[in-house]
Amino acid sequence: MNAGNGSSPNVGKLVGNNYQYWRLCMEAYLQGQDLWDLIASAESVIPDDTPQNGELRRKWRIKCGKALFALQTSTSKDYVDHVCDKDTPKLVWETLERFFTKKNTMRLQYLENDLTGVTQGNLSIPEYFFKVKNLCSEISELDTEVPISDARLLRYLIRGLRKEFMPFISTVQGWATQPSIVDLENLLSNQEALVKQMTRPISEVEDVLFTKDKWKNRGVPKHSSSDGKQAKAEMESDGNSKSCYRCGKLGHIKRNCQSEGCM
16 A cells, blocks of 8 residues: 555545445555544644744645545545545545445445345345345445344345245254255255256156157167068968978978878
């Protein structure tokens, strides 16, 4: 965060939704540059214009210019208009504090209302958990005095689930050891996959079975009815081609010969 060469301080831009973090970083920077007294102590007011205070006023103006430069250059153009006419670091700081405190209060109210009414709807379990956790995280950043605990987050997550998951939730709540939020998300994701598998359309199941049978019979030669008839005829033909060595007639062999000459 060194800005001794007159360059902008190495502090992230104030863009609106990062005010608390920006405030923390800027305060640390100003303290490191020995400029924080211009905001938080008696040095925030320029010394009286007297002959004895001439040198003090000159030094104060130099320090004031450095602090103003740091504050204004680290504020995005969307908000710099609120402070560009302020002539002391203290006025800039207080103006931003009032503006973002009021804005954060409105944003906090909006997020809390959104969280109160959030439901899973058509979202998958991972999508739903991600949405609720993001809302709770942003609320905790805006209201640092009363952050949302894991127990409260869990209540919000369960309350907005679809009804099909409630029997499973009742079972889980009866366990001696309760799963963490991450484990619960994994368990519900598995349940969701199982429900989808059980409720697949019959046509899809038939397609799967057909594909399975087709793959199973792959490589096995098929025989038509005409092929069977041909094989039978060939067997009969083979049988009829046999001849008796005694009588010379076709269709039987010596031991089955019934002629008088063969008996």
